[in-house]
Amino acid sequence: MKQIDGGVTAASGFLAAGAAAGIKYHDKTRKDMALVYSKVPAKVAGTFTTNVVKAAPVKRDIHIIKTEETIQAVVINSGIANTCTSKEGELLNEEMAGYTAKQLNLPIEKVLTASTGVIGCQLPIDRVKLGIEKLVPLLEDTKEAGKMAAESIITTDTYKKECAVELEIEGKRVVIGGMAKGSGMIHPNMATMISIVTTDCNISKEMLQKAASADIEDSFHMISVDRDTSTNDTFLLLANGMAENSYIDEEGTAFKAFCEGLRLVTKTLAKLMAQDGEGATKLLEVEVVHAGTKEEAKVLAKSVITSNLVKTAVFGSDANWGRILCALGYAGIEFNPETIELYIQGDGKSLKLYENGMATGYSEKEATEILSANKVHVMADMKMGKEKATAWGCDLSYDYVKINGDYRS
Template sequence: MKEIKGGVCAAKGFFANGIYSGIKKKKTSKDLAIIYSESLCNAAAVYTQNKVCGANIIVSKENLKNGKAKAIICNSGNANTCNKDGIEKAKAMCKGVAEYLKISEKDVAVASTGVIGVPLQVELIIKNIKPLIDKAKNSAEASKNAANAIMTTDTFIKEIAFAFEIGGKTVKIGGIAKGSGMIHPNMATLLAFITTDANISQKLLQKALREDIKNTYNMINVDGDTSTNDMVVALSNGEAKNPIIDREGNNYKIFCKALNMVNTYLCKSMAKDGEGATKLIECEAINSKDIETARKISKSVISSNLLKAAIFGCDMNWGRIACAIGYADCKFDINKVAINVSSKFGNMNVFEKGYGLKFDEKKALKILKEKEIKITVNMNSGKNKATAWGCDLTYDYVKINGSYRS
């Protein structure tokens, strides 16, 4: 696997762009993005589990029911959720793209993110579809423009791409994402768009995405809130001309590894960019009796607001880690568990066989002052492992969300 430039435009045949349309108040902010393929793609998607879902979720689910798509349009600054005319406006966005690209409305996925309950000024989007698509390119800059246009409270763009080989052909895969707050996926509380020129069947593309989110998007937490709007969409147009991946052999495993690398990078970026965050927290549960226990333990630890606050304050309060392990919904023997906390500065064992260990407070402070903190929970009960990502909880998180609508 080789990291390359290009984001969602790294793969052959994909174009993108992002512009300002007037949805956001700040004219210096982009708020409308397009991603499309020259040829029809196999499409896979996963959606928020929030029972109050955005109009974009309803429309995209219907449009992608046949597993095909050619374009994705996304606006930021307005969620188009809980509005009486929301579905009508989401469909209008699809229609506008379809008419300009001369494709079926059913081949367009639509996404919206931002404030809930505010009517969407869809006319601003419709009149900007022409300049949006006219300037769309297959370039690294175009991908960055699209990544910028889907952001809300994000502080930096999130994109990545990789090249790999299948059947003697170079295959590329790339993705962009947004997510800073309202992050506690069960899928999902974010937007992520993945493009690949891999020749893979829709059935296996969907399976690969559905399985991978269990170890990536479903393993991040910023604030414990599951959003109403968000989704992950993957498009594959087959332009790499590799032998079709239509069975779960070695080529499928190679593709899944590449997909996981894209998703893992995007997830860590979102956790790192949590609203007001100053530190990335990674928790790896190792030597677990099964994968599900490892997932629940690691996710429970990074979801603890008390731990998040302690990490912000550089307080080696291992009791909060043990507490979070203890209320995870799974069975284990706490007397076998060991906890280690580490960073670039060094590492420290703080808990073993049910009891805390003495440690050097000065060394602990230096470990926790780093920007990336890792917590390793050794279950000492098997061979399975899982990793989850979160961030610290800061004063700025309250400031940002105390005035989100303004």
Template sequence: MKRLEGGVTAPKGFMASGIRAGVKKEGRDVALVYSTREANVAATFTTNVVKAAPVVLSQETVGKRPVGRAVVINSGNANACTGDVGLRDAAQMRESVAVGLGIANRDVLVASTGVIGVPLPIETVCAGIRTACAELGETREAGTAAAEAIMTTDTYVKEMAVSVEIDGKTVTVGGMAKGSGMIHPNMATMLAVLTTDGSVDAATLQALLRETVADTYNMISVDGDTSTNDTVFMMANGLAGNDTVTGTHPDYGVFRDAVRYVCTFLAKRIVGDGEGASKLLEVQVSGAATSTDARVLAKSVINSNLVKTAFFGEDANWGRILAAMGYSGASFDAAGVSIAFESAAGRIDLMKAGEPERFDEDVASGILKEREIVIDIHLRDGDGRATAWGCDLSYDYVRINGDYRT
């Protein structure tokens, strides 16, 4: 696997643009990603019962026909809880792209992110879409502009691309994402668009995306809120010229690992950019009875506000970790739990086989002062393992979300 510069425009046949329409007070706010040929499409959406208008529209579109050409995204306004008007506005966004690019409405997917419950300034958005269609480019800079245009409270762009060899052909996977707050296991206030020039069977693409999302975007947490707009799209246009990848293709694992690498990178970038965050936390659970139990345990720890605040305070309060495991709903032998913290400053054991370890508080404090910290949890119940990512919860989180609309 080779890591590349750029994001969604790295694979062959993909173009992008990101422009300022004026939906937000400043910065780019309309993004467009376009495949020069028809592509197979896969998608996953928010688990929130309250779904934004673009989610409803795009779910229906992909459900009817998992093929498409373009994804349009506006930031600054979620077009959520906006009733029938919101649905009409989402459809108008789709139509504006179709007209601008000379493609069918059914070939356009729509997403939005921003403030909930405010009518979308549709004329402003559609004017921006016309500009975005005119400014499509295939350069790395064009992809970065699109990644910038989907940001809300994000403080940096999130994009990644890698290439692998399949059937002797170079296949590239690229992606961009946004997310900073309202990040909770089972996706978040996050959007992601993945592109590949590999030829991939539509059903295989959907199954792979669902599996990958379960182990990446579904394993991140900033604050315990699940958004109305969470969406991940993936398009595969086949321009690399490889034989079509299915679940039985000899190089399926190579392609799967490339997609997983891009999504893991983007997921970690999201939590690393958590609103007000000063720590990137990685919870590694091993030795659980099943992989499902391991996921449940890891999510419970990473989603605990008491755990988050302890890490913000650089306090080695491992009891909060054990408590979060205990109320997770997963079954495990508490007498077999071992917990350790690890960072660039070293590693310290806090609990071994259910017994507390004597440890040096100064050493622990030094480990917890680092930006990236691993919480290593080992059980003795089986072979199940999982990893979850999150961040600490700081004073700045309250400040940022206290005046989000203003």
């Protein structure tokens, strides 16, 4: 298995496009609609926000995935979330799907939708339709087309997020590629994200859903920017079978290989989202090792990345290890603070901050240099067992408040 250049168009038979439809109220020239299309029907799986408040496209997609074996297209808009828009919003979402289906000569139930942006605004359906009319002729299977789609779904993101891998399954080349958006309102239980992952793997819908549901536990569920879980979180996984590998309909070597490839794609996308947190200057990676159970390791790691005091200390390059220890302590997991060890790593350097219940006598200057890296790694050795987990977040800067203070203005 190896990572390759590309995104949603990397796998055989998938086309994509991005265009400006004028939906974003503050910038009518910015690309704000994307379309992903499979030449042949693709098996579909998905996971969605756990927020009780769900966007119109989320509710429709959940229904479609439960009732349809395959789909062929996903149309996405950014700028308006189509959340808390009542029956009118649901009808407009249906119209968005229907118009896309008409342009592609597909049944409406073969088109999924996704929206991201401001909550409470109705979709400007005339602009949406014009956007769809622009998108369909632009559909291509090139890297550039995939890039355009990835750029078109972002909101406060500062860059596109793509990843693709190729692997061999029983002698056949299989490709998995994806794109994602997400920068704020990111918290475990999905995140504020739209992620579309495509693959040419020949796999059953049941196994595809099994892979998707298991995968997010170590990828999209392990990131946080601001402790807010969005209303529009959508992860869609499409498989069109064009790699022509032997049909995967049960667990085994082939399924394991597919899951490993999927994990590389989603973990990469997850880390890109954490690193691009609104106003962020650093990626914060927290690894918990030698925990008693896998779940305990996850809880402890996520407790540290979600601590505002830890995040601000990382922003200021301040080795305030007491904040890390405190975040571990209120996670709800029993441990002995006298035996654990804390380390920080960055730019190839490592430093132990805490052991035997007290500071190690480390150099504050050296600690500041390590914490000034673009990627800061914190490791907590719990001395309790053999399990481990890693979570990803970011620092908390002044710009986070600026961005969210005038998000609608």
